[in-house]
Amino acid sequence: MIDARIGLDAMGGDNAPRxxxxxxxxxxxxxxxxxxxxVGEERSVWAEIExxxxxxxxxxVIHASQVVGCSDAPTDAIxxxxxxxxxxxxxxxxxxxxxxxxAGNTGAAVAAATVVIGRLPGVQRPGIAVTLPTAKGHxxxxxxxxxxxxxxxxxxxxxxxAAQYARKILGKxxxxxxxxxxxxxxxxxxxxxxxxxxxxxxASSDLNYAGNIxxxxxxxxxxxxxxxxxxxxNVVLKTAEGLYEVVAARLKELAQGVAAASGEERATxxxxxxxxFKANMDWAEYGGAPLLGLNGLVLISHGRSDARAIRNAIxxxxxxxxxxxxxxxxxxxxxxxxxxxx
Amino acid sequence: MIDARIGLDAMGGDNAPRxxxxxxxxxxxxxxxxxxxxVGEERSVWAEIExxxxxxxxxxVIHASQVVGCSDAPTDAIxxxxxxxxxxxxxxxxxxxxxxxxAGNTGAAVAAATVVIGRLPGVQRPGIAVTLPTAKGHxxxxxxxxxxxxxxxxxxxxxxxAAQYARKILGKxxxxxxxxxxxxxxxxxxxxxxxxxxxxxxASSDLNYAGNIxxxxxxxxxxxxxxxxxxxxNVVLKTAEGLYEVVAARLKELAQGVAAASGEERATxxxxxxxxFKANMDWAEYGGAPLLGLNGLVLISHGRSDARAIRNAIxxxxxxxxxxxxxxxxxxxxxxxxxxxx
Numbered sequence: 001m002i003d004a005r006i007g008l009d010a011m012g013g014d015n016a017p018r019x020x021x022x023x024x025x026x027x028x029x030x031x032x033x034x035x036x037x038x039v040g041e042e043r044s045v046w047a048e049i050e051x052x053x054x055x056x057x058x059x060x061v062i063h064a065s066q067v068v069g070c071s072d073a074p075t076d077a078i079x080x081x082x083x084x085x086x087x088x089x090x091x092x093x094x095x096x097x098x099x100x101x102x103a104g105n106t107g108a109a110v111a112a113a114t115v116v117i118g119r120l121p122g123v124q125r126p127g128i129a130v131t132l133p134t135a136k137g138h139x140x141x142x143x144x145x146x147x148x149x150x151x152x153x154x155x156x157x158x159x160x161x162a163a164q165y166a167r168k169i170l171g172k173x174x175x176x177x178x179x180x181x182x183x184x185x186x187x188x189x190x191x192x193x194x195x196x197x198x199x200x201x202x203a204s205s206d207l208n209y210a211g212n213i214x215x216x217x218x219x220x221x222x223x224x225x226x227x228x229x230x231x232x233x234n235v236v237l238k239t240a241e242g243l244y245e246v247v248a249a250r251l252k253e254l255a256q257g258v259a260a261a262s263g264e265e266r267a268t269x270x271x272x273x274x275x276x277f278k279a280n281m282d283w284a285e286y287g288g289a290p291l292l293g294l295n296g297l298v299l300i301s302h303g304r305s306d307a308r309a310i311r312n313a314i315x316x317x318x319x320x321x322x323x324x325x326x327x328x329x330x331x332x333x334x335x336x337x338x339x340x341x342x
Numbered sequence: 343m344i345d346a347r348i349g350l351d352a353m354g355g356d357n358a359p360r361x362x363x364x365x366x367x368x369x370x371x372x373x374x375x376x377x378x379x380x381v382g383e384e385r386s387v388w389a390e391i392e393x394x395x396x397x398x399x400x401x402x403v404i405h406a407s408q409v410v411g412c413s414d415a416p417t418d419a420i421x422x423x424x425x426x427x428x429x430x431x432x433x434x435x436x437x438x439x440x441x442x443x444x445a446g447n448t449g450a451a452v453a454a455a456t457v458v459i460g461r462l463p464g465v466q467r468p469g470i471a472v473t474l475p476t477a478k479g480h481x482x483x484x485x486x487x488x489x490x491x492x493x494x495x496x497x498x499x500x501x502x503x504a505a506q507y508a509r510k511i512l513g514k515x516x517x518x519x520x521x522x523x524x525x526x527x528x529x530x531x532x533x534x535x536x537x538x539x540x541x542x543x544x545a546s547s548d549l550n551y552a553g554n555i556x557x558x559x560x561x562x563x564x565x566x567x568x569x570x571x572x573x574x575x576n577v578v579l580k581t582a583e584g585l586y587e588v589v590a591a592r593l594k595e596l597a598q599g600v601a602a603a604s605g606e607e608r609a610t611x612x613x614x615x616x617x618x619f620k621a622n623m624d625w626a627e628y629g630g631a632p633l634l635g636l637n638g639l640v641l642i643s644h645g646r647s648d649a650r651a652i653r654n655a656i657x658x659x660x661x662x663x664x665x666x667x668x669x670x671x672x673x674x675x676x677x678x679x680x681x682x683x684x
Contacts (some may be wrong), residue, residue: 024576065528071527082623099618104503133589134588135591135592145524148524148531149531149532161535180577182487182490182573182576182577185413189490189573190490190491190573193671214577214580214585215576215577215578215579215580215581215582215583216580216581216583216584216587217584218581218584218587219581220584220587220588221582221589228577230524231524231531231532231574232573232574232577234524234557235415235522235524235557235570235577235578236557236573236577236578236581237557237580238556238557238558239558239561239581239582240557240581240585241556241557241558242558242559242560242561242562243558243560243561243582243586244583244585244589245558245562246476246477246561246562247586248590249477250477251593251615254618255615257618258611258614258615268610269600269611269612270599270611270615272600273593273596273597273600273612273615276596276599290652
């Protein structure tokens with residue numbers, strides 16, 4: 001029985017439509033209860049489905065004649081009425097699908113989804129929640145770049161919604177919520193951060209607010225949820241990605257030197273070490289980042305996504321739908337008593 | 343001949359005065375032309391000098407009866423008239439020393455230095471310039487947290503001053519200056535960032551402005567100088583430090599597993615790899631971070647500094663003094679034609 005129908009912008013991302021289609025074929029092969037609706041230029045999409053082989057009884061193609069490219073303005077996603085990202089958002093809005101995965105132009109996806117799908121009651125600005133690998137497992141950081149003009153209420157809602165996401169999707173029973181700041185003591189930071197801290201401090205006891213968190217603790221896993229404005233979240237996420245790549249490359253270079261100076265057997269041990277290291281920190285494992293605050297499920301994937309990243313995002317979208325996480329967020333937002341502030 | 347007299351807040355940092363004094367003793371041992379002026383409670387400082395052994399003919403002690411602790415407010419550095427950080431700043435102001443190294447409460451050091459030493463002509467807010475290890479060598483990021491309420495002119499001046507620092511200290515002949523943003527295209531980002539970009543675009547051709555830079559490229563070394571507001575720089579720096587530590591710990595754990603499953607000789611190769619990795623990314627190697635915009639040389643060191651980090655900061659302060667970097671910055675600021683905007 002099909003219990004999750006997931007839309008996919010087949011034309012989004014650096015490697016579309018080849019990798020998006022492969023990811024979709026792989027996803028339906030792995031989860032017998034999902035159906036994937038590929039949105040894009042139908043001839044190219046069908047050609048890729050042929051090329052990918054595999055089962056296709058739970059794959060549908062919805063034609064869209066236009067594409068919003070990576071260098072297009074976010075507003076192009078609204079203006080281009082027959083673009084794959086806009087058509088995908090319409091499928092969510094009409095409930096033809098239970099969730100959408102998009103790996104292209106993030107600004108365009110946010111714009112199309114916000115205009116077409118609309119927001120949850122009380123929410124003013126959607127935020128992107130990314131899952132980060134930490135020393136203790138995983139944490140969620142919101143916002144990773146959807147909203148660079150944040151108000152305290154926006155950040156407060158990110159905390160409420162991301163906590164529910166951490167509960168339902170990451171399985172944290174009572175997730176702690178930290179506010180990213182330049183110091184751990186109370187009263188630190190900009191006016192935005194200080195006013196947000198006051199909102200969190202006055203929140204109902206259901207929210208496990210842990211106060212300020214500094215950059216050092218983003219990857220230690222000290223908090224399950226990390227709240228920050230989009231500019232900061234975007235820069236932090238991309239800096240961490242870049243640093244990780246530099247470290248991995250340097251490590252490989254050093255390993256080649258050590259291996260060359262050792263025997264063949266030693267080289268094997270080092271190569272084994274590097275493989276384990278890579279698997280542990282691999283971003284593509286964590287699939288897509290949900291756009292929290294929309295009245296529908298939309299997951300954003302990395303622009304560089306390959307088939308595996310797309311597959312993981314589709315499977316994660318299906319899991320998110322099954323947990324009814326949006327319903328739980330709506331109820332938490334209502335209980336937060338901030339609708340009157342909006 | 344003594345050509346650089348460097349002051350050191352002997353009481354600042356988690357491991358003071360033991361590690362600060364050891365760092366000072368080590369520094370005078372390595373550089374025969376510097377003299378270190380230790381500022382702090384004289385009996386404790388002399389006791390540590392005794393304990394550290396080594397030469398002491400170029401070490402002086404300047405008594406200060408008070409200490410500004412890590413949890414004290416920045417304003418305490420101004421109020422506590424006989425605190426080691428304030429007395430150290432006074433030595434710079436009166437030109438009794440050519441530079442000051444401080445490893446304690448950063449906010450207190452910034453406040454004391456700004457009030458006591460004053461700023462370079464035209465500069466409104468000092469910024470902390472940190473040296474980051476990158477895939478290509480080193481880059482400088484400014485501001486790393488001195489100024490969390492930035493205006494475009496502050497950021498513009500950080501670019502001018504940090505470029506001169508990169509030239510004189512890191513040996514980059516014509517350093518590129520990038521503006522940290524959420525996208526590389528023109529017109530991206532907040533109002534602050536957009537207005538700053540316009541100032542940079544109108545700058546004289548002496549400044550090698552390279553436009554926007556995203557987080558991914560902070561550690562690739564794409565730009566020699568990275569300009570950002572203090573809130574963002576602080577979070578980026580600390581996140582990178584935290585991520586590096588998590589990665590190093592995970593790597594060690596994995597290596598133990600691989601080594602245990604291999605022979606003793608293979609374990610030696612892996613341990614060799616880890617040592618090389620650690621040496622390559624070690625933050626303490628890079629000494630102190632200059633507080634740019636002051637009318638005097640002040641370097642801030644990590645609160646966790648050990649003797650080696652303090653020694654490196656002292657040696658770097660001496661090198662900075664010898665290059666006459668402040669004079670060059672003053673001249674660049676005057677040439678930038680922005681004094682009328684201030």
